[in-house]
Amino acid sequence: MSFPHTPDLRQIPSGCLPADRIRIVLSRTTHPGNIGSAARAMRTMGLDQLCLVAPETEVTSESYALAAGGAGILDHARILPSLEEALRGAELVFALSARRRAVDREILDPRAAARMICRAALAGQSSALVFGCESSGLSNSELDLCGYHVAIDADPDYSSLNLAMAVQVICYEIRCAFLAVRSGALPASDQGTGEAPPASRCADGAEMAAFGRHLEEVLSRVGFLKPGTGDHVIRKIRGIFARSRLTREEVNILRGALTETQRTLDRAEKNSRSPGD
Ligand code: SAH
Numbered sequence: 001m002s003f004p005h006t007p008d009l010r011q012i013p014s015g016c017l018p019a020d021r022i023r024i025v026l027s028r029t030t031h032p033g034n035i036g037s038a039a040r041a042m043r044t045m046g047l048d049q050l051c052l053v054a055p056e057t058e059v060t061s062e063s064y065a066l067a068a069g070g071a072g073i074l075d076h077a078r079i080l081p082s083l084e085e086a087l088r089g090a091e092l093v094f095a096l097s098a099r100r101r102a103v104d105r106e107i108l109d110p111r112a113a114a115r116m117i118c119r120a121a122l123a124g125q126s127s128a129l130v131f132g133c134e135s136s137g138l139s140n141s142e143l144d145l146c147g148y149h150v151a152i153d154a155d156p157d158y159s160s161l162n163l164a165m166a167v168q169v170i171c172y173e174i175r176c177a178f179l180a181v182r183s184g185a186l187p188a189s190d191q192g193t194g195e196a197p198p199a200s201r202c203a204d205g206a207e208m209a210a211f212g213r214h215l216e217e218v219l220s221r222v223g224f225l226k227p228g229t230g231d232h233v234i235r236k237i238r239g240i241f242a243r244s245r246l247t248r249e250e251v252n253i254l255r256g257a258l259t260e261t262q263r264t265l266d267r268a269e270k271n272s273r274s275p276g277d
Contacts, residue, residue, distance in 0.1 A: 021121040022174060023049035024167055025086045027142055028133040030056045036066030036074065037164030038131075043070030045171035046178075050077040051086040056133070083130065083142055087205025090128035092120050095138055095146035096166055098159040103143040104239055113150045114173035118181060122188050128205060129170055134163055144235060145209045147242045203251040211251050212238045218258045221265060 024042055029035055029052065036059075039050060050073050052059075059074050067074050080086045087093055094113055095105065108116070117127040130146055132138035137160075143149070152161060152169050161169070180186035203211070216234050219225045225234055246254075 021126040025051045025130045027053040032060040032063040034163045036063035038167040039067040039070035039073040041168035045175040084209040091125040091202035092127040093146045093205040105149040110173040114177040118177035
Protein backbone atom coordinates (compact mmCIF):
# COMPACT_ATOMS: atom_id res chain seq x y z
CA MET A 1 0.00 0.00 0.00
CA SER A 2 1.35 3.41 -0.80
CA PHE A 3 0.38 6.84 0.40
CA PRO A 4 0.46 9.47 -2.33
CA HIS A 5 1.08 12.26 0.17
CA THR A 6 4.13 10.59 1.74
CA PRO A 7 7.08 10.98 -0.61
CA ASP A 8 10.16 8.77 -0.65
CA LEU A 9 12.50 11.14 1.17
CA ARG A 10 15.52 9.72 -0.65
CA GLN A 11 14.01 10.63 -4.03
CA ILE A 12 13.65 14.28 -3.14
CA PRO A 13 16.61 16.33 -4.33
CA SER A 14 18.97 17.16 -1.51
CA GLY A 15 18.37 20.74 -0.48
CA CYS A 16 14.67 19.91 -0.16
CA LEU A 17 14.45 16.94 2.20
CA PRO A 18 18.00 15.72 2.61
CA ALA A 19 17.86 12.28 4.24
CA ASP A 20 21.61 11.99 3.61
CA ARG A 21 22.16 14.53 6.39
CA ILE A 22 20.75 12.23 9.04
CA ARG A 23 22.67 9.25 10.32
CA ILE A 24 21.73 6.56 12.79
CA VAL A 25 24.71 5.46 14.88
CA LEU A 26 24.53 2.17 16.79
CA SER A 27 27.30 1.80 19.32
CA ARG A 28 28.68 -1.58 20.42
CA THR A 29 25.56 -3.47 19.35
CA THR A 30 25.66 -7.09 20.44
CA HIS A 31 22.67 -8.67 18.70
CA PRO A 32 22.77 -9.12 14.90
CA GLY A 33 18.97 -9.14 14.77
CA ASN A 34 18.80 -5.67 16.28
CA ILE A 35 21.08 -4.29 13.56
CA GLY A 36 18.75 -5.76 10.92
CA SER A 37 15.59 -4.53 12.63
CA ALA A 38 17.08 -1.04 12.97
CA ALA A 39 17.81 -1.05 9.22
CA ARG A 40 14.21 -2.02 8.53
CA ALA A 41 12.95 0.74 10.82
CA MET A 42 15.08 3.26 8.93
CA ARG A 43 14.02 1.97 5.52
CA THR A 44 10.32 2.28 6.32
CA MET A 45 10.82 5.92 7.26
CA GLY A 46 12.98 6.84 4.27
CA LEU A 47 16.35 7.10 6.03
CA ASP A 48 19.40 5.14 4.93
CA GLN A 49 22.63 6.30 6.63
CA LEU A 50 23.65 3.65 9.17
CA CYS A 51 26.92 3.64 11.15
CA LEU A 52 27.98 0.75 13.36
CA VAL A 53 30.54 1.72 15.97
CA ALA A 54 32.70 -1.14 17.25
CA PRO A 55 29.89 -3.65 16.84
CA GLU A 56 30.22 -6.70 19.06
CA THR A 57 28.69 -8.88 16.38
CA GLU A 58 29.02 -9.33 12.66
CA VAL A 59 26.20 -8.35 10.32
CA THR A 60 24.83 -11.87 9.85
CA SER A 61 22.15 -13.68 7.88
CA GLU A 62 19.87 -13.02 10.83
CA SER A 63 20.48 -9.27 10.40
CA TYR A 64 19.53 -9.55 6.73
CA ALA A 65 16.45 -11.63 7.51
CA LEU A 66 15.20 -9.02 9.96
CA ALA A 67 16.17 -6.08 7.75
CA ALA A 68 13.83 -7.39 5.02
CA GLY A 69 13.40 -4.47 2.58
CA GLY A 70 16.17 -2.58 4.39
CA ALA A 71 18.91 -5.02 3.29
CA GLY A 72 20.49 -2.33 1.11
CA ILE A 73 21.08 -0.21 4.21
CA LEU A 74 23.10 -3.05 5.74
CA ASP A 75 25.12 -3.39 2.52
CA HIS A 76 26.14 0.25 2.77
CA ALA A 77 26.45 0.55 6.56
CA ARG A 78 29.73 2.10 7.68
CA ILE A 79 31.60 0.19 10.35
CA LEU A 80 33.86 2.44 12.42
CA PRO A 81 36.18 1.79 15.34
CA SER A 82 35.17 4.75 17.48
CA LEU A 83 32.19 6.99 18.12
CA GLU A 84 34.37 10.00 17.43
CA GLU A 85 34.93 8.73 13.87
CA ALA A 86 31.21 8.24 13.39
CA LEU A 87 30.55 11.86 14.38
CA ARG A 88 32.81 13.38 11.75
CA GLY A 89 30.71 15.80 9.69
CA ALA A 90 27.76 15.75 12.12
CA GLU A 91 27.15 19.20 13.56
CA LEU A 92 24.32 18.07 15.81
CA VAL A 93 24.74 14.98 17.95
CA PHE A 94 21.83 13.45 19.87
CA ALA A 95 22.25 10.74 22.51
CA LEU A 96 19.28 8.41 22.86
CA SER A 97 18.92 7.31 26.43
CA ALA A 98 16.02 6.43 28.69
CA ARG A 99 17.90 7.22 31.84
CA ARG A 100 18.85 10.44 33.57
CA ARG A 101 22.58 10.43 33.44
CA ALA A 102 25.64 11.87 35.08
CA VAL A 103 26.16 13.90 31.92
CA ASP A 104 23.70 16.77 32.01
CA ARG A 105 22.49 17.78 28.61
CA GLU A 106 19.32 19.46 27.47
CA ILE A 107 16.68 16.70 27.38
CA LEU A 108 14.40 16.67 24.35
CA ASP A 109 11.46 14.48 23.45
CA PRO A 110 11.63 12.73 20.05
CA ARG A 111 9.30 15.26 18.41
CA ALA A 112 11.31 18.31 19.42
CA ALA A 113 14.54 16.57 18.43
CA ALA A 114 13.09 15.53 15.06
CA ARG A 115 12.07 19.10 14.30
CA MET A 116 15.55 20.34 15.11
CA ILE A 117 17.09 17.62 12.96
CA CYS A 118 14.76 18.37 10.07
CA ARG A 119 15.39 22.11 10.19
CA ALA A 120 19.12 21.63 10.55
CA ALA A 121 19.11 19.33 7.51
CA LEU A 122 17.22 21.91 5.49
CA ALA A 123 19.81 24.49 6.59
CA GLY A 124 22.61 22.20 5.32
CA GLN A 125 23.69 20.69 8.63
CA SER A 126 24.04 17.01 9.48
CA SER A 127 22.78 15.20 12.55
CA ALA A 128 23.82 11.96 14.20
CA LEU A 129 21.53 9.97 16.50
CA VAL A 130 23.52 7.76 18.81
CA PHE A 131 22.07 4.59 20.34
CA GLY A 132 23.76 2.53 23.03
CA CYS A 133 24.27 -1.19 23.40
CA GLU A 134 21.55 -3.52 24.55
CA SER A 135 22.97 -4.48 27.93
CA SER A 136 24.12 -1.17 29.36
CA GLY A 137 23.06 1.61 26.99
CA LEU A 138 25.38 4.56 26.35
CA SER A 139 28.41 4.99 28.58
CA ASN A 140 29.18 8.36 30.15
CA SER A 141 32.14 8.82 27.85
CA GLU A 142 29.89 8.22 24.82
CA LEU A 143 27.38 10.72 26.22
CA ASP A 144 30.21 13.22 26.65
CA LEU A 145 30.46 13.39 22.86
CA CYS A 146 26.78 14.23 22.39
CA GLY A 147 25.23 17.68 22.48
CA TYR A 148 21.65 16.70 23.33
CA HIS A 149 19.87 13.92 25.20
CA VAL A 150 16.70 12.50 23.66
CA ALA A 151 14.46 10.44 25.93
CA ILE A 152 11.42 8.57 24.62
CA ASP A 153 8.77 8.92 27.27
CA ALA A 154 7.87 5.50 28.63
CA ASP A 155 6.59 3.85 31.78
CA PRO A 156 8.87 5.04 34.59
CA ASP A 157 8.95 1.52 36.04
CA TYR A 158 10.32 0.10 32.78
CA SER A 159 11.37 2.65 30.20
CA SER A 160 13.93 0.68 28.23
CA LEU A 161 12.74 0.03 24.68
CA ASN A 162 14.27 -2.56 22.42
CA LEU A 163 17.08 -0.88 20.46
CA ALA A 164 15.42 -1.16 17.03
CA MET A 165 12.09 0.02 18.42
CA ALA A 166 13.78 3.11 19.80
CA VAL A 167 15.25 3.68 16.32
CA GLN A 168 11.76 3.28 14.85
CA VAL A 169 10.22 5.90 17.15
CA ILE A 170 12.77 8.57 16.34
CA CYS A 171 12.82 7.82 12.58
CA TYR A 172 9.02 8.10 12.52
CA GLU A 173 9.19 11.50 14.20
CA ILE A 174 11.81 12.67 11.72
CA ARG A 175 9.57 11.63 8.87
CA CYS A 176 6.61 13.44 10.43
CA ALA A 177 8.71 16.58 10.84
CA PHE A 178 9.74 16.49 7.17
CA LEU A 179 6.18 15.95 6.05
CA ALA A 180 4.97 18.78 8.26
CA VAL A 181 7.49 21.11 6.64
CA ARG A 182 6.43 19.94 3.20
CA SER A 183 2.78 20.55 3.90
CA GLY A 184 3.54 23.98 5.35
CA ALA A 185 2.32 23.00 8.84
CA LEU A 186 5.81 23.46 10.27
CA PRO A 187 7.97 26.45 9.24
CA ALA A 188 11.14 25.24 7.56
CA SER A 189 13.24 27.59 9.61
CA ASP A 190 12.71 28.47 13.21
CA GLN A 191 13.90 32.04 13.30
CA GLY A 192 12.79 33.67 16.47
CA THR A 193 12.27 30.49 18.47
CA GLY A 194 15.90 30.26 19.51
CA GLU A 195 16.16 26.70 18.17
CA ALA A 196 17.93 27.45 14.90
CA PRO A 197 21.47 26.31 14.23
CA PRO A 198 23.81 29.28 13.79
CA ALA A 199 24.26 30.51 10.26
CA SER A 200 28.01 29.89 10.35
CA ARG A 201 29.13 26.28 10.36
CA CYS A 202 29.05 24.56 13.73
CA ALA A 203 31.95 22.41 14.82
CA ASP A 204 31.18 18.76 14.21
CA GLY A 205 31.07 15.98 16.80
CA ALA A 206 34.62 14.82 16.07
CA GLU A 207 36.01 18.38 16.42
CA MET A 208 34.17 18.82 19.71
CA ALA A 209 35.54 15.48 20.94
CA ALA A 210 39.10 16.50 20.06
CA PHE A 211 38.61 19.87 21.76
CA GLY A 212 37.29 18.12 24.90
CA ARG A 213 40.36 15.87 25.02
CA HIS A 214 42.70 18.83 24.52
CA LEU A 215 41.00 20.78 27.31
CA GLU A 216 41.17 17.80 29.66
CA GLU A 217 44.86 17.36 28.91
CA VAL A 218 45.68 20.99 29.74
CA LEU A 219 43.46 21.18 32.82
CA SER A 220 45.06 17.99 34.14
CA ARG A 221 48.53 19.29 33.46
CA VAL A 222 47.97 22.53 35.39
CA GLY A 223 46.54 20.48 38.27
CA PHE A 224 42.97 21.76 37.99
CA LEU A 225 41.68 18.24 37.29
CA LYS A 226 42.94 15.83 39.91
CA PRO A 227 43.57 12.18 39.10
CA GLY A 228 40.57 10.10 40.13
CA THR A 229 38.27 13.03 40.91
CA GLY A 230 38.42 15.12 37.74
CA ASP A 231 35.86 13.12 35.69
CA HIS A 232 32.83 14.83 37.13
CA VAL A 233 34.33 18.30 36.67
CA ILE A 234 35.49 17.84 33.07
CA ARG A 235 32.08 16.35 32.27
CA LYS A 236 30.43 19.55 33.53
CA ILE A 237 32.85 21.71 31.57
CA ARG A 238 32.28 19.72 28.37
CA GLY A 239 28.54 20.21 28.99
CA ILE A 240 28.95 23.99 28.99
CA PHE A 241 30.62 23.85 25.58
CA ALA A 242 28.09 21.34 24.23
CA ARG A 243 25.28 23.76 25.12
CA SER A 244 27.09 26.67 23.50
CA ARG A 245 26.91 25.18 19.98
CA LEU A 246 30.39 26.42 19.08
CA THR A 247 31.34 27.20 15.50
CA ARG A 248 34.44 25.65 13.97
CA GLU A 249 36.18 29.02 14.17
CA GLU A 250 35.43 29.36 17.90
CA VAL A 251 36.79 25.87 18.56
CA ASN A 252 39.95 26.78 16.67
CA ILE A 253 40.41 29.91 18.79
CA LEU A 254 39.94 27.96 22.03
CA ARG A 255 42.33 25.25 20.86
CA GLY A 256 44.84 27.94 19.93
CA ALA A 257 44.63 29.27 23.49
CA LEU A 258 45.16 25.75 24.86
CA THR A 259 48.16 25.18 22.60
CA GLU A 260 49.69 28.47 23.73
CA THR A 261 49.15 27.44 27.37
CA GLN A 262 50.94 24.16 26.65
CA ARG A 263 53.86 26.02 25.05
CA THR A 264 54.16 28.30 28.07
CA LEU A 265 54.14 25.29 30.39
CA ASP A 266 56.78 23.57 28.23
CA ARG A 267 59.02 26.66 28.46
CA ALA A 268 58.52 26.95 32.21
CA GLU A 269 59.37 23.27 32.68
CA LYS A 270 62.45 23.56 30.50
CA ASN A 271 63.67 26.62 32.44
CA SER A 272 63.12 24.96 35.79
CA ARG A 273 65.12 21.92 34.64
CA SER A 274 68.11 23.98 33.55
CA PRO A 275 68.32 27.05 35.82
CA GLY A 276 71.86 27.88 34.66
CA ASP A 277 70.87 28.40 30.98
N1 SAH B 1 19.72 -1.63 29.25
C1 SAH B 1 20.03 -0.37 28.68
C2 SAH B 1 19.06 -0.01 27.61
C3 SAH B 1 19.50 -0.49 26.33
S1 SAH B 1 18.27 -0.30 25.10
C4 SAH B 1 20.04 0.71 29.72
O1 SAH B 1 19.69 0.45 30.84
O2 SAH B 1 20.40 1.85 29.40
C5 SAH B 1 19.32 0.13 23.75
C6 SAH B 1 19.30 1.58 23.38
O3 SAH B 1 17.99 1.97 22.91
C7 SAH B 1 19.62 2.57 24.46
O4 SAH B 1 21.00 2.70 24.69
C8 SAH B 1 19.04 3.84 23.87
O5 SAH B 1 19.93 4.38 22.92
C9 SAH B 1 17.78 3.34 23.19
N2 SAH B 1 16.59 3.46 24.07
C10 SAH B 1 15.89 2.49 24.65
N3 SAH B 1 14.85 2.99 25.37
C11 SAH B 1 14.92 4.34 25.23
C12 SAH B 1 14.12 5.44 25.71
N4 SAH B 1 13.07 5.25 26.49
N5 SAH B 1 14.50 6.68 25.36
C13 SAH B 1 15.58 6.90 24.56
N6 SAH B 1 16.34 5.90 24.07
C14 SAH B 1 16.03 4.64 24.38
